[in-house]
Amino acid sequence: MSPARVLGLALVAGLALVTGCTAEPVPVPPPDRHVPAGGFRLVAFDSCPEALRQLKTAAKAYVGPWGLGPNGDMRTFGGVDQAAGPATAGRADAAPKSYSGTNTHEAGADEPDLVKTDGKRIVTVQHGKLYVVDPATRRLTGKLELAPGADGFRGTEDGLLLHGDRALVLLRAGVAKPAVGGGGGRVADAPTPDGIVGPRLVMVDLSGQPKILGEYRIDGNLVDARQVGTMVRVVVRSAPRLNFPHPQQATDEQRTAANREIIDNATVDDWLPRYEVTSDGRTSAGRVGCERVSRPTAYSGTSLVTMLSFDLGTAALGAGDPVTVIADGDTVYSNGPRLYVANDQRWRVLPTLTARNIAPDPEDETTEIYQFDISGAGAPRYVADASVPGWLINQYAMSEWDGHLRVATTSGRTWGNKPDSTSSVHVLRADGTALTQVGKVTGLGKGERIYAVRFVGGTGYVVTFRRTDPLYTVDLRDPGAPKVSGELKINGYSAYLHPAGEGRLLGVGQEASDQGRVQGTQLSLFDVADPARPTRIAQYHVKQGHSEVEFDPHAFLYWPAERLVVVPLTVYGKGMPSNVALALRAGDGGFTEVARIDHTLGTGRTAGFTPIRRSLVVDGVLWTVSAAGLKATSLSTMKTLGWLRTT
Template identity: 50%
Template sequence: MTRAAKVVVAGSILIALTLLAGSTSAPAPGRPTAPVMVPVAGLVSFDSCADALTELRAAAREAVGPYGFEGGTLLSTRAVAAEGGALGKGEPGGSAPPDHSTTNNHEAGADEPDVVKTDGRRIVTVTGGALRVIDPASRRVTGRLDLPGEKAGAYWGSYRLLLLGDRALVLAEGTPFIAMDRSRPGPSTEAARLFLVGLTGAPALIGTYRIEGSLLDGRLTGTTARVVIRSAPRLEFPYDVDGSDRTRTRQNRAVIDHAGIESWLPEYEWTAGNERHTGRVDCDRLSRPERMTGTSILTVLSFDLGTDRLGDGDPVSVAADATTVYGTPNSLYLAGQQPSRKPGLLRWLPRVRDQVTEIFQFDTGGPGRPRYLASGAVPGWLINQYALSEWDGHLRVATTLGEVWGEAGDSESTVRVLRRQGGALVPVGGVDGLGRGERIYSVRYLGPVAYVVTFRQTDPLYSLDLSDPTAPRMTGELKITGYSAYLHPLPDGRLLGVGQEADGQGRTEGVQVSLFDVRDPNRPTRLDQWHLPGGWSAAEYDPHAFLHWPATGLVVLPVDAGVRLLRVDADKISEIGQVTHPVTTSGRARLRPVVHRALMIGDILWTVSDAGLRACDPVTARSLDWIPNT
């Protein structure tokens, strides 16, 4: 095998991927070796609805087992809820905004949905079934909109929003979808909902959108919001209590054999004022990879937030199983595990050789519907979207392959560099052998450099030089106890890690923040550490919960129910103090609201919970005001 990864053509494009070495005493990380041939997951359009139905049925028949899809989860009928509406009027916002923080996004120019947004003139939150607008200057709630069909007790995170000028797009998860075609049999399914809200004055509902499926993620680039929906086929499987697994599987396959194409194509409706429109994704908008399960449809919707209506979202759908969305200003990537070739429910328990991540790239550089560009496949699985990075015409992908837990410990991690060649994302180089017997906990790419944390008992922080995509290399390694689950770049060659401290056997001991010096890629070092025994932080799994204010070195970290204020300078981490929200009473119970987010506007720190917002002095952590949700 040559130094670069091989590309072979044999009926369809194939990519050279690697096997595990399977030993913790293997050589140091190096280039991928021992090729395994795995097909590139290119997308193919269906010739007709009849063709689509035939292929979807065939794939679903293979995937179904005695208890339905997805490792034994039956699709069942759910209760149906009605939706109402609300409108409001008010006054426009003020003049030029002060300096303010923004959502902690993965990539600049690709805004991600979150539960709070600010433009410096206003703070917009979506909690408890309502959108609220807060004026940070007067420190009061200036507007509230109860979202249609929602309840005040809705849990944190079931709503997210994107903000553009005087428009907010609220993304809501999971209520039952009522089929527009009342004659169509089958269960009601989950529906993702979108609300377009005008903020010129009191918040007012401009339009709504509902589609069968669950909300996966979204991105805002320019004035275009793209929302990714994942839907399951609308099938109702019987359950024969006295039947054998073989009998139940046969009955489920009979249901699939009698299902029409409408059982797979998501149905939607949208409103604008008094208008109401319904539709369904067309067969000519649906494509498929080489292998599919027939159990999942991904739909990308596009909305221009500069207009007064959502429209039909100009949907594009793929019959794939992706679960990770990664976006840049010009590309949208959908990534997930490729279906195993094993039959029935065994496909959901893939062997090491079947652990393959397939990736689909779409062009989002202009407004409107995204254009499919290319597909690729790499061995292993992703930790999250931070495992992906587009830079200088290449896509970098970090994956873990193998069994992490148990005595075998045959896992290892790899960073591969892919380049688009025609309709394929082709590997041109890679570094493997990272963290043998461990798995990836965090990844951060900073231009031509990558940092990867793996963990089982100790935390190796690897630094990688990716400046030559055909010859990437591991340049440094730092072993410390614990791990970093999120890595954040700081000025002057510093890197901040948020995760857990651990003992020598890998048992976690509480939240820690580590300050790394990575100016010398050959010798990364830890300069300082902040540790709270027994503590935990949502920033470990949700980077939106992390705030860094470079002007003063302020770091705000949710820890347990409150937030901790830290100051990070060139070589030291010091604690400023803690901010909590007032205790609330529910019946006889007294509850401390969990503070989920923090943001800066001017020289004021704002913290957000379900109960309200608190304004604080970021220098002393002293409370300046409390604004309860109303």
């Protein structure tokens, strides 16, 4: 019996009780059409042979002359959500008073980022290296090379999670493999001996000089991760490892037939993710067991989503306790006890439809959502699923409150001269193994798409944009009868919304002309105390400016005690762009600029090439982080206290 199967037996019984088992023929959606809303349920396979048979049937119905997916795209590219999309510790005032944590969606569900602090140490990982800083003495106390030879931009974003003296570093695919148990020797950038090319998870001991305790590698691409207490849940997307030839002198029919033959000859090992665990100098390998895999009632067989579980309270990573669903996965949201994985069909349908200027069919505009219970220390337990019309902009388009999941989506054509798009908010509640819609609001922003969403308690805030920025307030206190309370139209848009105390909402985005042409970074302070009459009471505009906050909210800092807003800012103009951390105080009378902090390393042609990525507060000191190093700035005087170079 394989190690994966042994590990899987504990979950199988629970999953089977929830989903049941079936050997019925698998319904396969045609290549150009997808499952209508509500038309699927997760079920388990009876056996490996049955799983392989059904996977082959599904894949052969979907494969084309160039492989799986549009133009042979097997959906194996990496990246967090479109933004990965954009991702505060719940309410803005929920952070501890002595230090700021990562700006996350929900309190109690931490998210990986390139820098972490627990108030006692600052840990950052960039370009394959981990650094530890003592904020009290403002000294660099540790350095560890995780991916030798990875200097410079690698096209991927690493992240880490922190608990006590343990850090879990998430390195995306395509970097070198470290040596375990020491300072990290130089090893070639190559697959594992079993050919695994995928994300690497590295557990690091921070109790002294940082050292690697173990690592885990799995086929696929990292989607996202969440940490609740000591438990970390990692979501990985993978595809079958099938090599489709592209003969130049063949017709499409011949290519498709050859690709179907390749699928016929595939084994279950070609589909299921393989993993490798290294600890105490020993490496063991395995793969996700068939009994660990469940499927919707309709699927294409081209993508699998695996959720892994690791406990940072232990000294070893283990085998990840994997749970796999035959589905796609783009967006992860968690409120702590529950975790949701969502995927939409844009990657399948929009390239073709855009080229032909055709509006999507409603059946093409479906986002599937899977709900898992992660409240225990064991493997995630599948609870329910749903499908809603439209697609999500990022994880902030989902929020669970009072037992209901609120989901904001955009449907329809958003391009061309005659866009027919519209946006909605759906309210769902778990009913057995289904998330059933109990209410909805439709008709938001006709001809526009969603740019930002934030749910705060029983109120939703939705920003749509094409030429102007309507900010909608949505009353969700009665889940069965949600309604639009108010609307504010202003030029430009907010790409990120952040609660800033009672009746206040901060927005970061772009100013725009009456014709919708963007004109530079814009920060807005909204008065939303009266949901029926939202108003903007303060605005700060930087011409030709852009901020990382617009697509990654981890870059945003709001320190309630000082009403301090800090955002990274790049300003384009004559010559080279300038890169700073812009610090503002947000008052009802307006924004007051208090500092522009830079990490300039030289003068003339060498200056201005070091964008600041993050900012955090520890004991009255504002720390800013870039690839060049960390700078300490006094919160009270905004004078530089120290500079730690990491390059």
